[in-house]
Amino acid sequence: MDNEVPLPPPRRIRHRSPSRLSPAGSVASSFRRSRRLSRFDDRSSQPSSDPALFSSDDIPASGLENYHAPVAGAGRKRRYRGTWWGEQVSDPKRKRADFKEKRHVDSGVWMGSDESIAESSLPSEDASNWGEDLLKTVLDPRAPSKVSNAPLLVKPSDIQSASMQPRPIILQGPVESEEHKYVKAVINDCLEKGDDSVDLGNINMRSIPPGLLRPLHHLTKLPSLHEAPVSENAYSSLQPFLRIYLSNNSLNTLYTSEIFDLKDLKVLSLRNNKLTRIPEAIRKLTALQVLNVSVNRLDELPWDLLWLLQQGELKHFTAHPNPFPSIDESGLVDWHCQFDKPNDAKDEDEVEEDTPETTPIPKFRDYEGVPPDDAWTPIHVATGPVSRLDMEGRPLEWNPSLNAVSTTYPSSRAPSLREVSLRAISKLPGIEQLTDLELMEFPALVIPLISLARQARQEGAQHCSICQREFIVPRAKWTEWWDCTPHENGMKRPRVSGEQLRPLPFKRVSCSWACVPGVQSVE
Amino acid sequence: MADSTQSEFVTLVSCDGFEFIIPRSAACISGTIRRMLDPASKFSESLSGRCVLENLSGVVLEKVCEYFMYNEKHKDQANVPDMEIPAELCLELLMAADYLDT
Numbered sequence: 206m207d208n209e210v211p212l213p214p215p216r217r218i219r220h221r222s223p224s225r226l227s228p229a230g231s232v233a234s235s236f237r238r239s240r241r242l243s244r245f246d247d248r249s250s251q252p253s254s255d256p257a258l259f260s261s262d263d264i265p266a267s268g269l270e271n272y273h274a275p276v277a278g279a280g281r282k283r284r285y286r287g288t289w290w291g292e293q294v295s296d297p298k299r300k301r302a303d304f305k306e307k308r309h310v311d312s313g314v315w316m317g318s319d320e321s322i323a324e325s326s327l328p329s330e331d332a333s334n335w336g337e338d339l340l341k342t343v344l345d346p347r348a349p350s351k352v353s354n355a356p357l358l359v360k361p362s363d364i365q366s367a368s369m370q371p372r373p374i375i376l377q378g379p380v381e382s383e384e385h386k387y388v389k390a391v392i393n394d395c396l397e398k399g400d401d402s403v404d405l406g407n408i409n410m411r412s413i414p415p416g417l418l419r420p421l422h423h424l425t426k427l428p429s430l431h432e433a434p435v436s437e438n439a440y441s442s443l444q445p446f447l448r449i450y451l452s453n454n455s456l457n458t459l460y461t462s463e464i465f466d467l468k469d470l471k472v473l474s475l476r477n478n479k480l481t482r483i484p485e486a487i488r489k490l491t492a493l494q495v496l497n498v499s500v501n502r503l504d505e506l507p508w509d510l511l512w513l514l515q516q517g518e519l520k521h522f523t524a525h526p527n528p529f530p531s532i533d534e535s536g537l538v539d540w541h542c543q544f545d546k547p548n549d550a551k552d553e554d555e556v557e558e559d560t561p562e563t564t565p566i567p568k569f570r571d572y573e574g575v576p577p578d579d580a581w582t583p584i585h586v587a588t589g590p591v592s593r594l595d596m597e598g599r600p601l602e603w604n605p606s607l608n609a610v611s612t613t614y615p616s617s618r619a620p621s622l623r624e625v626s627l628r629a630i631s632k633l634p635g636i637e638q639l640t641d642l643e644l645m646e647f648p649a650l651v652i653p654l655i656s657l658a659r660q661a662r663q664e665g666a667q668h669c670s671i672c673q674r675e676f677i678v679p680r681a682k683w684t685e686w687w688d689c690t691p692h693e694n695g696m697k698r699p700r701v702s703g704e705q706l707r708p709l710p711f712k713r714v715s716c717s718w719a720c721v722p723g724v725q726s727v728e
Numbered sequence: 729m730a731d732s733t734q735s736e737f738v739t740l741v742s743c744d745g746f747e748f749i750i751p752r753s754a755a756c757i758s759g760t761i762r763r764m765l766d767p768a769s770k771f772s773e774s775l776s777g778r779c780v781l782e783n784l785s786g787v788v789l790e791k792v793c794e795y796f797m798y799n800e801k802h803k804d805q806a807n808v809p810d811m812e813i814p815a816e817l818c819l820e821l822l823m824a825a826d827y828l829d830t
Binding site: 617618619623625626627629632633648655674 | 758792795798799802803804805806807808810811813814815817818819821822823824825826828829830
């Protein structure tokens with residue numbers, strides 16, 4: 206509150222912090238949509254910290270000295286308030302009467318005991334409620350925009366009297382479901398006891414609202430106090446071994462859950478849910494050791510998961526059962542392994558050129574004695590056809606003569622202008638909170654692209670599985686089958702000699718055609 | 729006239745009259761401009777080597793030309809650096825990209 210008032214800011218550009226907001230604002234203004242401009246403003250002007258609330262009494266420079274002389278400051282005050290919500294004031298006289306009435310109950314600082322709806326907008330300090338606050342801010346587009354629109358200085362009750370009719374629940378967020386209350390209780394319990402095993406199973410939860418799991422960042426394990434004699438496990442590590450069990454729920458998406466921001470997560474069970482996709486952001490869980498995604502609706506796995514298996518800590522990965530397609534359903538396939546042929550004729554070639562009529566059963570190579578290193582690691586079994594996408598991410602017609610395509614569209618690693626501008630768009634403040642309705646206001650041509658940018662912001666940008674660059678619009682995708690049997694049994698035993706392989710489909714995406722393996726960049 | 733089709737440089741003109749002279753190869757990164765300048769098309773642009781882009785303002789076209797040069801420069805490079813786009817231009821550039829097919 207360091208602006209020593211009473212100089213009212215100009216009307217349209219009220220309280221924007223120029224550094225963060227001007228991009229969004231000017232972009233919107235370039236499309237001459239003042240309505241969206243104000244929406245952008247509202248959202249992004251929300252402070253990152255919990256807002257403190259003061260009454261409007263503090264606004265005039267006269268402050269408390271002026272307390273008993275309402276007439277003297279009235280002119281100024283009214284002018285000031287007029288600027289805060291000038292459009293809505295219809296009857297200044299009535300307002301002033303309201304204001305006077307408020308004055309003598311007002312100490313200038315809002316306390317929790319004040320009987321007003323301001324309470325509900327007061328952010329609660331404890332962790333038990335701040336998820337709820339966040340929920341309000343995010344999910345109720347109207348109420349918080351009011352609050353942040355007249356930031357921190359104006360009594361919400363004043364807003365009320367100025368608006369047409371009193372709406373007592375205006376600042377209340379959507380009703381929180383029972384499950385989420387339960388989850389919050391469990392999380393708080395874990396935080397309190399320092400319990401690093403968070404069991405959120407069997408509660409029929411459909412989605413994880415943002416902010417719900419975030420307090421787990423701060424989970425601290427408590428030393429266990431035992432009676433003497435002190436046993437050895439009293440000296441166990443206080444580093445939390447964070448485990449989250451979300452099994453037997455009805456989750457169908459993980460995008461808003463922020464679960465992938467829990468960098469220390471060691472065990473994650475998503476067993477028996479309704480997930481159709483695992484977000485690429487799972488790559489961020491570099492400490493993950495056990496992952497269970499069985500009994501879901503997955504038909505492919507993200508490439509980043511294989512990266513975790515190969516480079517990360519992931520040792521125990523349970524993928525079956527899931528409706529994965531079988532290799533022979535996926536058309537043209539390049540094989541990278543040996544087959545179990547009926548006539549026992551072992552083919553030593555790495556790549557089987559022609560696909561046999563009956564689908565072969567891939568198997569691990571024969572060895573004797575100590576299992577070789579590659580008996581433990583994931584094995585590349587086969588590669589599916591590469592489908593190329595155009596600059597907007599739509600699949601191109603399958604063209605058998607790919608060379609012809611690559612001459613008309615030179616495969617360079619330089620991003621397209623669409624891609625370049627989408628990367629800039631995905632960095633705009635507030636883009637992740639763009640609703641579908643607001644999206645429709647953009648020119649129809651760019652709606653699908655902007656929604657891609659929004660998705661990239663929400664989920665974290667995708668990484669090219671070849672060159673690791675971040676990108677917005679994928680230019681090619683294909684499936685690779687890898688066998689991860691040792692990881693599926695928890696690295697307990699290696700593949701045995703000649704073992705049948707059970708490959709899993711991993712989806713690879715690349716940022717440019719030049720990144721597609723086997724395609725040389727065209728001069 | 730016949731000379732200009734062979735010319736190494738082309739002129740891009742914005743709707744507010746700014747002219748940008750850039751190498752033909754760079755301009756042809758855009759599918760739209762490539763088709764404009766295609767000698768077989770016999771468009772007046774292909775004869776004069778001068779494209780008037782009515783939809784693009786000077787500010788946007790300047791950035792577009794910067795992109796053309798950026799793309800031209802990093803065409804064959806493996807590790808392409810990012811190109812900075814000012815936030816207030818990114819939506820208009822996206823529209824321009826759609827128009828220019830690039």
